[in-house]
Amino acid sequence: MPAVRADKLYKIFGRRPSKAVELLADGRHRDEIASLGVTAAVIDVSFEVQPGEIFVVMGLSGSGKSTLIRMLNGLLPHTSGSVEIEGTDITKLGKSDLRKLRSEKVSMVFQHFALFPHRSVLDNASYGLEVRGVARDQRDAKAREALAMVGLDGLEHKVPGQLSGGMQQRVGLARALAADTDIILMDEAFSALDPLIRRDMQTQLLELQASLGKTIIFITHDLNEAMRLGHRICVLRDGRVAQIGTAEEILNDPANDYVANFVEDVDRTRVLTASSVMEAPIPVVDPGQGPRAALRTMRDSQTQSAFVVRADRTLVGGVNETAVGEAVRDNVKKLDGLVDTLERVHPDTPVADMFGQAAESTYPLAVVDGDERLVGVIPRGTLLAALATPNGDDSHAGTDASESDTAVSGTADGTVGDGREPHGDAEEPQTDPGGDAPATEGSRQ
Ligand SMILES: Nc1ncnc2c1ncn2[C@@H]1O[C@H](COP(=O)(O)OP(=O)(O)OP(=O)(O)O)[C@@H](O)[C@H]1O
Numbered sequence: 268m269p270a271v272r273a274d275k276l277y278k279i280f281g282r283r284p285s286k287a288v289e290l291l292a293d294g295r296h297r298d299e300i301a302s303l304g305v306t307a308a309v310i311d312v313s314f315e316v317q318p319g320e321i322f323v324v325m326g327l328s329g330s331g332k333s334t335l336i337r338m339l340n341g342l343l344p345h346t347s348g349s350v351e352i353e354g355t356d357i358t359k360l361g362k363s364d365l366r367k368l369r370s371e372k373v374s375m376v377f378q379h380f381a382l383f384p385h386r387s388v389l390d391n392a393s394y395g396l397e398v399r400g401v402a403r404d405q406r407d408a409k410a411r412e413a414l415a416m417v418g419l420d421g422l423e424h425k426v427p428g429q430l431s432g433g434m435q436q437r438v439g440l441a442r443a444l445a446a447d448t449d450i451i452l453m454d455e456a457f458s459a460l461d462p463l464i465r466r467d468m469q470t471q472l473l474e475l476q477a478s479l480g481k482t483i484i485f486i487t488h489d490l491n492e493a494m495r496l497g498h499r500i501c502v503l504r505d506g507r508v509a510q511i512g513t514a515e516e517i518l519n520d521p522a523n524d525y526v527a528n529f530v531e532d533v534d535r536t537r538v539l540t541a542s543s544v545m546e547a548p549i550p551v552v553d554p555g556q557g558p559r560a561a562l563r564t565m566r567d568s569q570t571q572s573a574f575v576v577r578a579d580r581t582l583v584g585g586v587n588e589t590a591v592g593e594a595v596r597d598n599v600k601k602l603d604g605l606v607d608t609l610e611r612v613h614p615d616t617p618v619a620d621m622f623g624q625a626a627e628s629t630y631p632l633a634v635v636d637g638d639e640r641l642v643g644v645i646p647r648g649t650l651l652a653a654l655a656t657p658n659g660d661d662s663h664a665g666t667d668a669s670e671s672d673t674a675v676s677g678t679a680d681g682t683v684g685d686g687r688e689p690h691g692d693a694e695e696p697q698t699d700p701g702g703d704a705p706a707t708e709g710s711r712q
């Protein structure tokens with residue numbers, strides 16, 4: 268069962284939304300129906316997010332990202348279509364069931380932290396549990412654990428104003444982690460941070476996700492962030508889905524000119540990983556084979572080296588033709604002693620991080636999985652070719668120039684939004700029982 272499923276989801280602001288849905292379903296652009304006095308923010312959006320996936324929604328300002336994410340946890344009522352959380356159609360739930368589902372299953376992290384300025388870091392982090400009625404001891408313990416996970420142990424008794432922006436955002440993240448929901452929604456959560464801190468936060472999020480297996484829906488308008496974090500990326504344009512795919516699919520096979528132009532400026536070596544450029548490991552020899560057999564294998568495949576791999580595909584090392592040829596002449600019977608150590612990379616290693624290792628070795632790089640099994644090899648020529656391949660396809664160029672220019676300039680510099688949140692959504696964090704309001708930008712240092 269998918270963790271989150273949206274099916275033909277629409278959000279129309281304004282009156283007579285059903286007429287608008289009808290016209291939009293018929294393929295009209297949202298600008299064409301503006302005369303009805305409506306704003307079509309989300310149009311016919313469908314996708315499934317699997318448990319443990321990081322699903323990134325990206326698009327320019329106004330493309331409908333925040334509206335979409337707020338419908339996913341029911342903060343905003345939808346106009347038509349459906350949203351399922353772990354199989355429950357939340358569009359059919361009453362207010363209290365919805366609130367319960369939200370507190371148990373879906374947390375949200377906001378761009379401007381949404382912390383309570385007068386509450387301690389600990390009380391901010393435990394907020395979701397407090398709302399759920401968890402006893403103080405228990406929620407404090409959970410919150411401390413979550414704060415430690417994001418590296419804020421020792422700061423429990425500070426107030427948000429005493430922390431840097433990056434630390435405040437960690438508190439926001441800790442709050443989501445303490446609530447221990449399977450699903451975390453993050454709306455431009457890192458956009459207000461400066462680039463180095465932002466990168467740290469991305470790394471931390473990836474690590475946390477890998478260890479905790481959360482399902483994360485992450486909104487950004489920074490393409491590089493999207494490509495770094497997303498297992499899959501959904502590109503929104505004017506409320507509609509332009510493409511859903513992995514970073515590589517979007518980069519190598521953009522669905523249309525709009526997406527092609529969007530990805531034009533991406534650093535390919537950061538996006539492409541070992542698994543996307545590796546080749547089949549040919550030839551391989553078994554460590555039990557002798558030099559004579561190994562030499563024949565290399566000659567048959569016309570290569571000057573071979574990978575030595577056990578029957579269970581674990582990698583032992585590499586042998587080269589010169590050494591093996593000499594061993595044959597000297598009548599050596601075993602490969603032992605001829606095997607060189609190889610540079611190894613993981614399938615997820617970005618191409619950019621492999622150049623140093625490739626330069627160290629005369630062998631192709633060996634791509635091994637977590638169990639040290641050889642899954643592929645990367646000859647140096649392949650690495651360089653990966654750099655040279657242009658994005659997309661020339662046939663995509665230019666028919667949509669004016670729009671596309673906007674797309675590129677809107678994302679290349681990772682510009683942050685204007686901080687405007689859609690109206691009437693201030694439910695989370697809900698009104699603080701103590702009466703203080705959530706801190707927004709104002710309390711950041
Ligand atoms: N409550 C509202 N009432 C009317 N129109 C709204 C409302 N909320 C959003 N909109 C409109 O819906 C469209 C999508 O807005 P949304 O905030 O979802 O975009 P976004 O992709 O999150 O943009 P940003 O990157 O600036 O945050 C915009 O045209 C916006 O003006």
Ligand SMILES: [Mg+2]
Binds near residue numbers: 332333334684
């Ligand atoms: Mg937004």
